[in-house]
Amino acid sequence: MTDLATTVRCIVSGRVQGVFYRARTAERARGLGIRGWARNLSDGTVEVVMNGAEASVTALCAWLWEGPPAARVTAVRVEEWSGSPGEGFRVR
Numbered sequence: 498m499t500d501l502a503t504t505v506r507c508i509v510s511g512r513v514q515g516v517f518y519r520a521r522t523a524e525r526a527r528g529l530g531i532r533g534w535a536r537n538l539s540d541g542t543v544e545v546v547m548n549g550a551e552a553s554v555t556a557l558c559a560w561l562w563e564g565p566p567a568a569r570v571t572a573v574r575v576e577e578w579s580g581s582p583g584e585g586f587r588v589r
Contacts, residue, residue: 504533504548506578509561511571513543519588521565522557526586529553533582536589548582 509518519535522545526533531549538544545561547554561573 501551502548503551503554504546504578504580504582505554505558506576507545507547507558507561508538508574509543509545509564509570509572510541510574512567512569513564514541516567517565518543518568522561523586523588525560526557529557531557531586532584534587534589546578546580546582547586 514537519537522535522543526535526547526549529549531547531553533545533547533549535543535545545557547557549557558573558575562570564570
């Protein structure tokens with residue numbers, strides 16, 4: 498049975514900028530075969546858009562709560578997303 502692809506947008510709050518959060522997210526996403534991006538938003542949050550096998554997306558969403566060691570995540574808001582994530586996983 499083939500795992501269905503899913504696309505979500507996550508907004509991660511807390512101490513997530515200046516702690517290598519986007520870079521570590523990209524490494525994890527690439528390891529899971531996920532396409533999309535991570536970027537800092539002006540309000541201090543990080544936006545992560547991801548597309549991939551449902552199990553992989555679920556795993557990355559769970560990891561977003563941890564992040565790299567210096568991060569202190571206080572919230573992860575997950576919503577469906579209908580845009581195109583492009584190819585590969587990028588840090589914007």
